[in-house]
Amino acid sequence: MTVVEVRDGAVAYDGRVALSGVQLVVGAGEVVAVLGANGSGKSTLVRTVLGLVPLTEGSVQLFGTPLARFSDWPRIGYVPQRVGAATGVPATVREVVASGRLPRMRRLHRATAADRTAVDRALDVVDLADRARDSVATLSGGQQQRVLIARALTCEPDLLVLDEPTSGVDAASQAALAVALGRLAGVTIVLVAHELGAMRSLVTRAVTLADGRVLHDGPPPELDHLHLHDPEHSHPHHDDHEGAGPRQRVSPWGLS
Amino acid sequence: MNPLTLDFMQRALLAALLVGLAAPAVGVFLVQRRLALMGDGIGHIALTGVALGFLLGTAPVLTAVVVAVIGAVAVELVRQQGRTSGDVALALMFYGGIAGGVLLIGLSDEGSGATLLSYLFGSLTSVSPTDVALISALSGALLLTVLVVGRELFAVCHDEEYATVAGLPVRFLNLLLAVMAAVTVTVAMRVVGLLLVSALMVVPVATAQQLVRGFRMTVLLSLALGVVASVSGVLGSYYADTAPGAMIVMVALLFFVIATVGGLVVRRLRLRLVGAVR
Numbered sequence: 008m009t010v011v012e013v014r015d016g017a018v019a020y021d022g023r024v025a026l027s028g029v030q031l032v033v034g035a036g037e038v039v040a041v042l043g044a045n046g047s048g049k050s051t052l053v054r055t056v057l058g059l060v061p062l063t064e065g066s067v068q069l070f071g072t073p074l075a076r077f078s079d080w081p082r083i084g085y086v087p088q089r090v091g092a093a094t095g096v097p098a099t100v101r102e103v104v105a106s107g108r109l110p111r112m113r114r115l116h117r118a119t120a121a122d123r124t125a126v127d128r129a130l131d132v133v134d135l136a137d138r139a140r141d142s143v144a145t146l147s148g149g150q151q152q153r154v155l156i157a158r159a160l161t162c163e164p165d166l167l168v169l170d171e172p173t174s175g176v177d178a179a180s181q182a183a184l185a186v187a188l189g190r191l192a193g194v195t196i197v198l199v200a201h202e203l204g205a206m207r208s209l210v211t212r213a214v215t216l217a218d219g220r221v222l223h224d225g226p227p228p229e230l231d232h233l234h235l236h237d238p239e240h241s242h243p244h245h246d247d248h249e250g251a252g253p254r255q256r257v258s259p260w261g262l263s
Numbered sequence: 264m265n266p267l268t269l270d271f272m273q274r275a276l277l278a279a280l281l282v283g284l285a286a287p288a289v290g291v292f293l294v295q296r297r298l299a300l301m302g303d304g305i306g307h308i309a310l311t312g313v314a315l316g317f318l319l320g321t322a323p324v325l326t327a328v329v330v331a332v333i334g335a336v337a338v339e340l341v342r343q344q345g346r347t348s349g350d351v352a353l354a355l356m357f358y359g360g361i362a363g364g365v366l367l368i369g370l371s372d373e374g375s376g377a378t379l380l381s382y383l384f385g386s387l388t389s390v391s392p393t394d395v396a397l398i399s400a401l402s403g404a405l406l407l408t409v410l411v412v413g414r415e416l417f418a419v420c421h422d423e424e425y426a427t428v429a430g431l432p433v434r435f436l437n438l439l440l441a442v443m444a445a446v447t448v449t450v451a452m453r454v455v456g457l458l459l460v461s462a463l464m465v466v467p468v469a470t471a472q473q474l475v476r477g478f479r480m481t482v483l484l485s486l487a488l489g490v491v492a493s494v495s496g497v498l499g500s501y502y503a504d505t506a507p508g509a510m511i512v513m514v515a516l517l518f519f520v521i522a523t524v525g526g527l528v529v530r531r532l533r534l535r536l537v538g539a540v541r
Contacts (some may be wrong), residue, residue, distance in 0.1 A: 057428050080430030087424045094421050096295040096468065098478040106418040110429045115411060142476035158425070168428075 008035045008071070010166050010195045011056055015065035018051055018219075025051045026219040029065070035165075038188075038196040038209050040227060043216035049199045050088060052216065053168050056197070057085060069166070081110040084159030088170035088199075092151040092158075093144035100146070100154050101139040104129055107158035129160040133187045149180025153187060160191070167191065169198040173206065181205035203227060266501045274395045275387045275454065275497050275507070282451040282463065283493035285402035287471075287485035288409045289447045290464025292440055295420040295478075301335075302461030304353040305448045307360030308334035310457050312449075313382045314367035323382070324397060324449060331445035334360070339441040343434065385456035385508035387501060394453050401450045405443055416440060417478060454493065456508035463489060466515040473522040488518055 009032055016029035026048045033039050043049040054060040056067055058074050067074040070082065084107075092103055105118070105126045112122055130136040133153035138146065143154055152172055159167060167188075173181045185205040188196060196209070203210060207227060215223040266272040293301045312330030316323030338352045368379050381389050390398075409416070419426045419436045427433045444464075451460040471484035496511030503510065 059424060059427060078430065080428065083428060085425055085428040087422065087428075089422070094295050095297045095299070096291055096478055096481055097472055097476050098417075098421065099476060102417075102478050103421065106414070106421060107425075107429070109414060109418055109431065112414075140477075145476075155425075162429070 009033070009068070010035050010037075010070060011197065012068040012071075013052070013056060013065065014067075016052070016055060016062055016067065017064035018048075018055055018060055019063050024219055026055065029216075029219070029221055031056075031214060031221070031224075033195060033197060035195055036193060038211045039198070040203055040206060040210040040213045041197065041199045041216065042202070042213055043222075044201075047216040048219040049216050050170055051219075053170055053197060053199055057083070057168060081162045082165045084162060084164030084167040084194075086152075086155045086159050086167070086169040086172055088174065089155065091143070091148065092146070092154045093142075097142045097144060099140055100135055100143050100157075101126065101130070103143055103154055104139075104157045104161055107161040109162075111162045125161045125163060129157040132160055132190050133157045134183070147180070149176040149183060152176055152180070152184065156184070156187060164194065166195045166197070169196070171199050171201070173200055173204055178205065185209055266498065271388050271390065272497075272501060274390045274392065276494060278390050278395055278398045278454050279493040279497040279507070279511070280490055281398055281402040282454050283490035284486050285405045285447055286451050286455075286460065286463040286493075287467040287489040288406055288482065289440075289443045290461075291468045291478075291482050291485060292416050292420045293444060294465055294468045295417070299465045300350075300353055300461065301338075301444055302448055302464045303458075304338065304356035304360070305331050305335050305445050306452075306457040306460050307357045307364075309360070309445075309448050309452060310379070310382065311360050311363030311367060313452075313457070314364045314371065314379070317373045317378065318367050318371040320373070322393075324394065324452070327452060328446065328449045331449050332442050335441040335445040336438060339437055343437065381456075382452060383456050383458045383508075384506035385452075385454050385459070385511075387497065387507050390453050398450050398453070401446055405447060405450070408439070408443060412436065412439070413482075454497065454507055455511055456506065459508040459512045462512040462515060463493060466512065466519055467492065470515070470519040470522045473519070473526040488515070492518060 011031065011033040013029055013031040016026055018026040029052060031052070041049045041052060051060055055062055069077045070079065108122050108125055112118065127136065130139055133156055135150065135153055135157060138150070143151060146154065156169070156172065172184055176184065182205045185208065189209055198206065200206060203213070210227045212225065213223070213227040214221060290302065293299060309327040309331040312327035313323040315330060316326035319326065334356055338356060341352045364379065368375070415431055415436055418429065418431060419433055423433060447464065448457065448460050451463060455463050467485040467488035468481065470488050471481045475481055475484055492515040493511050496514045497507050499514065500507040500510040
């Protein structure tokens with residue numbers, strides 16, 4: 008079954024071409040990495056798939072339904088590209104994760120036992136059950152990223168879309184993210200990344216973009232095409248190419 | 264003389280109680296979205312509404328609600344278009360609101376600078392029985408709305424993009440929050456005054472943040488702090504014979520200072536205890 012289908016996708020911002028002639032078909036159960044340099048259009052591509060950026064040409068279908076008519080949003084879990092999970096008012100890890108359950112909840116009804124179980128399960132998947140009552144602001148960057156993944160998992164999605172989940176996260180936390188995503192048997196995953204890094208073992212297919220066009224679509228490359236990445240021997244410049252913005256270094260944490 | 268036996272004080276205290284509940288309940292979402300100054304912007308716009316009321320000879324509270332809602336919705340629409348940044352939109356509200364208010368009050372026969380002053384900083388004697396009825400109805404509606412769509416508002420204010428993909432009616436919820444903020448401003452206007460109303464929406468929330476770590480707890484604590492600050496502020500202003508708005512805000516700020524210092528001390532002590540145990 009086809010989960011995502013983009014045909015002749017083109018996007019332009021104020022006349023500047025961000026995507027052009029993009030074809031992408033993602034089948035059920037695939038784990039697809041969308042790779043590329045900054046400005047290659049990889050984030051634009053997934054945001055187009057989710058309807059956050061309108062197409063100027065072409066079409067998008069989700070689960071066989073044209074995007075304009077698609078309404079089954081609980082089937083989709085989205086982890087936006089963000090610096091952290093904190094906002095102007097403190098919120099506990101559980102409160103943030105539980106907000107992801109809203110699409111599955113009946114309006115004006117209290118949370119049911121099934122809702123609470125879904126939140127518990129999502130917290131377990133990302134190994135944050137013991138931090139549920141802590142304020143998200145007190146967590147490390149990698150842990151906050153896992154909070155956002157847990158939030159996306161609470162509505163038990165069939166398709167999980169992650170926009171740069173490994174950006175600004177150190178090697179140990181990237182490994183933890185990979186472990187969490189590896190537990191999601193059967194869920195179709197589309198993730199945007201600069202490089203495969205710790206996700207390499209999960210990814211079944213890589214789509215590489217350059218200048219808004221698909222450069223490569225096939226098995227994940229043996230080595231990151233952008234540059235070598237080895238967490239054991241990281242060089243000071245290794246994750247700051249092309250000015251990816253300030254990066255937080257967070258302390259490594261162990262899997263419980 | 265016991266102020267509780269005076270009719271106007273009973274009205275003022277009841278209004279203060281309701282405003283103390285409603286203002287932080289709405290303000291917490293503005294703070295969450297990092298739009299803490301939104302209430303101020305709407306307060307300035309509402310001043311134009313008050314002056315318009317005097318000019319047209321209708322109830323100023325009514326015109327204030329209408330103008331404030333229009334202003335808040337306009338700013339939200341501008342923000343959604345993404346052409347003007349939020350802070351520039353706010354700045355435009357500040358200038359336009361004050362200028363419009365002073366201009367229109369100058370054109371009217373009834374109003375004067377002194378009348379405007381009672382709307383800017385609140386006035387105990389000016390809370391009429393009609394005002395109390397209006398304040399009760401509107402703040403009741405505000406609290407009910409927060410109870411009903413609070414979860415959705417939390418999700419949208421926490422992460423708008425995520426909420427969009429989750430299928431929540433994000434545009435509607437944003438407009439609803441703008442309208443709620445406008446109504447809160449006009450509800451609180453008689454007691455706290457337009458220039459200080461935003462303080463009651465923000466300061467109790469900021470105070471509660473110093474002491475608790477969850478969103479729900481922040482909301483509950485800020486409601487309690489809002490009520491204590493507004494009721495004791497009204498009583499204090501009766502004895503000190505000052506504008507209630509100023510007294511309410513000073514009390515709220517005093518709580519903030521105490522909570523900040525107290526929070527620091529508690530955290531230090533906790534660290535030291537943990538150190539001693541180890």
